[in-house]
Amino acid sequence: MNKSLLEIIHKNLITLWRSKFSTLAIIVVPLLVILLAGSAFNSAGLSGINVGVYSESYSSLTENILTDFEENFTITRFDSVEECSDSVKNSKAQICIIFPADLSEQGSSEEIIFYADYSRMNIAYNLIHGIESKISSKGSNLGISLAQELITALNSAKDSLPSQKTNVDLSKSNLADIEQKAVHNILLGEIENASIYLNSIYGSVNGSVVKNKINDTLEILESLNESNIEAIKNIGGIKNQSEEATLVLKELSDQIDILIANLQSVNIVDAENIVSPIKTRVESINSNSSNRDYLLPTIISLIALFGGILLASSSILKERKSKAYFRNFMTPTGDFTFLIGNYLTCLMVLIVQFAFVFLGIQYFLHIPLAGMIGGISLILFVALSAFIFIGMFIGYLFKSEETIIFSSVLIAAVMMFFSNTILPIETISSSFKNIAVFNPVVACDLALKKVISFGFDYSFILGELYILGGFLGFFLILSYVGRRITKKML
Amino acid sequence: MGDGLIQFKKVTKSFGKNVVLNAIDLEITEGKIVGIIGASGEGKSTILKMIVSFYKPTKGEIFYKKKNIVKSRKILSKLFGISIEEGSFYETLSAKENLSHFGRLYGVKEKVLNHRIGEILHLIGLEAAEKTLARDLSLGMKKRLDIGCALIHNPSILILDEPTADLDPLLRKQMMGLIKKINSHGTTVILTTQLLGEAEEICDEVAILFNEKIIEEGTPARIKKKYKSSNLDGVFHKIFSDKNRKTYQESAEKKTKLKILEKGKKKKSLITNSDKIDELIEKAKEKEDSDSFLEEVKGAKK
Numbered sequence: 001m002n003k004s005l006l007e008i009i010h011k012n013l014i015t016l017w018r019s020k021f022s023t024l025a026i027i028v029v030p031l032l033v034i035l036l037a038g039s040a041f042n043s044a045g046l047s048g049i050n051v052g053v054y055s056e057s058y059s060s061l062t063e064n065i066l067t068d069f070e071e072n073f074t075i076t077r078f079d080s081v082e083e084c085s086d087s088v089k090n091s092k093a094q095i096c097i098i099f100p101a102d103l104s105e106q107g108s109s110e111e112i113i114f115y116a117d118y119s120r121m122n123i124a125y126n127l128i129h130g131i132e133s134k135i136s137s138k139g140s141n142l143g144i145s146l147a148q149e150l151i152t153a154l155n156s157a158k159d160s161l162p163s164q165k166t167n168v169d170l171s172k173s174n175l176a177d178i179e180q181k182a183v184h185n186i187l188l189g190e191i192e193n194a195s196i197y198l199n200s201i202y203g204s205v206n207g208s209v210v211k212n213k214i215n216d217t218l219e220i221l222e223s224l225n226e227s228n229i230e231a232i233k234n235i236g237g238i239k240n241q242s243e244e245a246t247l248v249l250k251e252l253s254d255q256i257d258i259l260i261a262n263l264q265s266v267n268i269v270d271a272e273n274i275v276s277p278i279k280t281r282v283e284s285i286n287s288n289s290s291n292r293d294y295l296l297p298t299i300i301s302l303i304a305l306f307g308g309i310l311l312a313s314s315s316i317l318k319e320r321k322s323k324a325y326f327r328n329f330m331t332p333t334g335d336f337t338f339l340i341g342n343y344l345t346c347l348m349v350l351i352v353q354f355a356f357v358f359l360g361i362q363y364f365l366h367i368p369l370a371g372m373i374g375g376i377s378l379i380l381f382v383a384l385s386a387f388i389f390i391g392m393f394i395g396y397l398f399k400s401e402e403t404i405i406f407s408s409v410l411i412a413a414v415m416m417f418f419s420n421t422i423l424p425i426e427t428i429s430s431s432f433k434n435i436a437v438f439n440p441v442v443a444c445d446l447a448l449k450k451v452i453s454f455g456f457d458y459s460f461i462l463g464e465l466y467i468l469g470g471f472l473g474f475f476l477i478l479s480y481v482g483r484r485i486t487k488k489m490l
Numbered sequence: 491m492g493d494g495l496i497q498f499k500k501v502t503k504s505f506g507k508n509v510v511l512n513a514i515d516l517e518i519t520e521g522k523i524v525g526i527i528g529a530s531g532e533g534k535s536t537i538l539k540m541i542v543s544f545y546k547p548t549k550g551e552i553f554y555k556k557k558n559i560v561k562s563r564k565i566l567s568k569l570f571g572i573s574i575e576e577g578s579f580y581e582t583l584s585a586k587e588n589l590s591h592f593g594r595l596y597g598v599k600e601k602v603l604n605h606r607i608g609e610i611l612h613l614i615g616l617e618a619a620e621k622t623l624a625r626d627l628s629l630g631m632k633k634r635l636d637i638g639c640a641l642i643h644n645p646s647i648l649i650l651d652e653p654t655a656d657l658d659p660l661l662r663k664q665m666m667g668l669i670k671k672i673n674s675h676g677t678t679v680i681l682t683t684q685l686l687g688e689a690e691e692i693c694d695e696v697a698i699l700f701n702e703k704i705i706e707e708g709t710p711a712r713i714k715k716k717y718k719s720s721n722l723d724g725v726f727h728k729i730f731s732d733k734n735r736k737t738y739q740e741s742a743e744k745k746t747k748l749k750i751l752e753k754g755k756k757k758k759s760l761i762t763n764s765d766k767i768d769e770l771i772e773k774a775k776e777k778e779d780s781d782s783f784l785e786e787v788k789g790a791k792k
Contacts, residue, residue, distance in 0.1 A: 003594055003597075003600075004594060004595050004597070007591060007594035007595060008595075010591075011580065011583065011587075011591050014582075014583065014587065015580065015582045015583070018582050018623075019582070322580060322581070323576060323577050323578050323579055323580070323581065324578050324579050324580045324588075325578070326544075326574060326578045327572075327578035327579065327592060327639060327640075328595070329544060330542055330544070330567065330570070330572055330578075331567065331592065331595040331596050332564055332567045332568055332595075332596065332597060333595045333596075333597075487544075490544075
């Protein structure tokens with residue numbers, strides 16, 4: 001490293017050190033950001049949520065659900081649907097739930113309605129999901145109870161059907177016996193034979209008494225014959241009916257067989273399987289457990305973004321506003337040396353800043369980063385370099401302090417908006433998304449996530465490093481051109 | 491002038507449509523104190539900044555010992571030291587730190603740097619204030635520190651832009667003493683000033699810049715003789731005679747108009763400015779004190 005370069009860095013550091021407020025800001029501000037963010041986001045769910053509710057009539061089930069809610073949310077009951085939905089509009093409640101009056105274990109003809117403020121996109125989905133889960137869980141419990149009753153009834157049917165089938169089969173068998181035993185034409189011939197015999201002896205007998213007796217007997221036989229014929233008819237009818245009944249019983253028996261077979265093929269014994277036949281479970285791919293841990297790569301990226309851009313642009317502005325700026329151009333020291341000198345000074349300051357940030361993370365937030373410090377350092381080195389050169393370019397591009405600060409904040413804010421910080425970039429329109437994936441904040445955030453959250457090695461972050469490297473090179477050239485142009489403006 | 495250490499050959503410098511210098515020829519002799527005098531805005535500082543290659547000529551060439559200054563900028567940059575009117579050093583560094591910083595940027599070897607800093611501090615009389623931050627120094631001290639920064643790499647030519655501007659008479663005298671002292675060590679000094687008495691007292695040679703041209707150059711004695719005047723104030727009086735007045739006025743109006751047009755200002759302010767210049771020229775005829783005259787012209791043009 002040449003002496004001029006060392007001298008420029010030395011001078012920059014002395015100048016910075018003599019500005020006590022700047023030094024303090026460099027160390028304290030990022031630490032404060034980390035501590036505040038760490039404390040604020042050290043939770044895994046939603047807290048302090050006000051839920052507005054309304055129902056024409058609070059059923060026992062509704063009360064039961066609300067009791068569950070009270071464990072996590074503050075419940076406010078309103079007197080009308082309008083009041084409840086207005087409470088969301090004026091932020092008194094984050095969500096409003098309208099329960100139908102007839103909500104019961106047997107179900108309801110109406111739906112449970114949610115009023116949510118979708119303009120607060122980041123919380124609306126979370127909240128609806130959280131509350132719906134609770135209600136679904138309650139609904140599932142009710143469903144399980146109902147399904148359990150159903151299963152019990154089915155099991156009872158399954159148990160009783162074989163014995164019923166036996167009864168049917170027995171009846172069928174009895175009917176078959178009846179059919180066999182229904183002999184109905186045996187007496188007809190004998191009565192006829194007896195009549196023929198009596199008619200044959202009628203001429204050979206004398207005496208009216210006997211003849212009368214024969215006639216009486218013949219009449220009896222005639223009557224008997226008629227009764228017999230009637231009985232035969234009846235027996236025939238019974239037989240027919242018996243045959244029909246046998247057929248019905250056979251059919252019944254077959255149906256019982258099918259029912260038994262069907263019931264035996266149903267293996268559900270658990271009511272939960274009927275209510276939720278497909279079970280799901282979400283496994284986190286992160287070993288971390290709180291919002292703070294998930295946000296850590298983003299927080300680090302944002303500190304690098306704002307720190308890099310603001311420090312570099314303000315240091316260039318300071319240099320340009322300095323009386324010595326003209327003399328610097330008079331020395332044989334080249335523009336590139338000044339550029340690199342300023343870049344290295346900013347980088348060194350930011351390294352010190354991040355050393356404090358990581359100490360804060362280690363000792364105050366108790367997140368161990370020592371094992372991945374190599375990967376984090378590499379990403380931060382490239383990202384900080386890119387942000388510094390962006391800041392330096394802004395510093396050379398504009399003249400006034402106000403414009404430079406405004407532009408720096410604006411550009412950093414735009415980069416932040418089009419990153420995953422506020423909303424996932426997947427939620428923005430595809431044309432912007434295609435650009436946003438090349439946002440250096442997105443690249444830095446993704447690379448840090450891969451290293452911090454998933455423990456990936458260097459080969460997995462090459463894409464992000466190339467993007468950051470591209471920005472670094474592009475803005476290095478622009479900064480150099482900018483410096484040359486400012487010389488002409490002196 | 492004798493053998494030219496620095497030579498301007500038909501040099502024109504314009505900024506956009508505004509021509510500041512028009513085909514000027516100038517020779518600067520080695521080892522002398524050369525003053526470039528003229529009204530404010532005439533292009534004195536532009537000449538100095540072209541010598542150090544900060545500005546490139548629009549037309550023409552500038553040579554240092556027959557080497558083209560623009561083409562040999564890097565080699566020649568160590569030969570020049572420049573101090574501009576507003577000063578050029580770091581306010582948050584001490585006097586010694588400023589000298590040390592610029593010494594290193596000029597590539598002064600570490601072995602000689604400390605000794606050189608000592609010499610310069612002694613020369614500019616800031617030994618007692620070496621640890622004082624530049625922002626805490628008095629105006630005169632700041633001027634001297636700036637000259638010290640320009641001298642740290644031991645240049646052959648020291649260029650001073652309005653070195654005595656804003657200084658009280660006592661500090662002005664001290665500054666002139668310092669310039670003579672520097673020159674006595676063999677350093678060629680090129681300076682600009684609006685104070686004609688000062689130029690007459692200190693300069694071996696002067697070049698008078700008027701209406702985009704060097705209209706006179708040589709020793710003050712020769713110029714005074716030519717204009718039959720006992721001092722340079724009288725010379726200026728004659729230059730601003732009726733014969734030249736119209737030309738000057740037209741030129742001043744043209745320059746002002748260009749500036750105003752560039753800034754998108756209204757014609758009204760042009761008329762007002764032009765009238766004021768006219769009034770001041772009238773006043774100059776009556777006044778002996780050309781210093782005060784030039785100060786007023788400067789104010790009007792601003």
